[in-house]
Amino acid sequence: MTAGNPDPLRQALHEISNQLCLAVDGRVDFTIRAQAADPDIEQLVLLINFLLDSVARLLDREQANARDLDQRVAERSALLKATWDTLLDGLIVIDAHGTILEANPAARQLLAADDSLIGRNIKAFMPEPYAREHDDYLLRYLQTGEKRIIGVGREVEVRRRDGTQIPVRLAVSEICVHEQRRFVGLLRDIREQRAQERALEERRQAAEAASLAKSRFLASMSHELRTPLNAIIGYSELILEELDDGVPAENSRSDLQAIRDAGRHLLGLINDVLDMSRIEAGQTRVHREPIHPAELARAVGAVARPLVEGNGNRFALELDTQLPILATDSSKLRQCLLNLIGNAAKFTQDGVVTLRVQRVDDAVLWTVSDTGIGISPEGLNRIFDAFVQAEDDIDRRFGGTGLGLALTRQLIELLGGRIEVESRLGAGSTFHLFLPLSSTEEGEGQ
Structure with missing residues (x-):
């Protein structure tokens, strides 16, 4: 820089200073141009231009970083808000x-x-x-x-x-x-979790109850099977002894009848178990045919009357004067009615067992009622469960496997109907079987 000519230098520096201030305020690329031709000033201008260019590049990078940071902050905020909201x-x-x-x-x-x-x-x-x-x-x-x-x-x-x-x-x-x-x-x-836990506990309790019921059933069944088997074996040995002696006794006929009755009873027990097993396995088939409800009721009454009267009871049959023809499986319906009448006879002493058949709307209603011991409210809740008696001591007092009513309900449901019961302790019981009418012709069953 020439010391003898300060005015051009001062003027150049002043101009550079103004341009530098403007450039810094605007953050724009620029090039300082000095009017002085002094080499020292030109060198100073080049140096300042280099420095300002470096500052501008640094400012650009900072702005880009700031924009990138703002975008990342916005994305993170949006993610947090979406997470918070959803x-x-x-x-x-x-x-x-x-x-x-x-x-x-x-x-x-x-x-x-x-x-x-x-x-x-x-x-x-x-x-x-x-x-x-x-x-x-x-x-x-x-x-x-x-x-x-x-x-x-x-x-x-x-x-x-x-x-x-x-x-x-x-x-x-x-x-x-x-x-x-x-x-x-x-x-x-956790309301749903609590509900699932309660349902699981109920299923566990039901499984335990079913297991206990089956254990009781096996104990009861062993007794039920032994009774007719012992009768069969005992009476058979008596007859064999009489034959060995060569002198048949006068009561051989009654002994043979006892063997026959015990065999039928044993067959009935086995059939109940097999029927229940077939239904649970889905192997039971329904064979529908037109039947006259009154004729079926009379046939059932003829079979059931000796059983009912054998316990000191009176059997009553009540039929509507006009009953429609019903399309159903007569053998399964007969089995249901005999199960209900048999139960009524077993739990009734010196009373009345009634079979009533009537038309109710679009169904035929079969009602079996008795004047026996009745069923408690607790017993009603489980009376149709398999292997369960209405009361815990029923099997000890009256015998039975606890399959009859469970089998009856499943058979009636297979026939497209339903079963209902009403009872009070000491006031007898009434069972209602509802069977829907066939869509085919209707006629009198008398």
């Missing part, structure tokens, strides 16, 4: 005083509350005694650090805005924001 579990943020600061949509729905949730104290949604104890617990934690819920998940009840209480799984964590303590509660609705 989370299936409820999230609630409270301060050190228990005031609700934030709550996601799932929490509002869980507590049946809207925007009025914000600003309320969290204990408003706690049942007693937890609501009453919450302030003391929070204060104790802040003072001593003693934890009961924070950091430990547990199942609790929450009180919704409408006053109802529901079970939730609660997990609480602590965070610090701008040196302020905040507590975040995660609430998971």
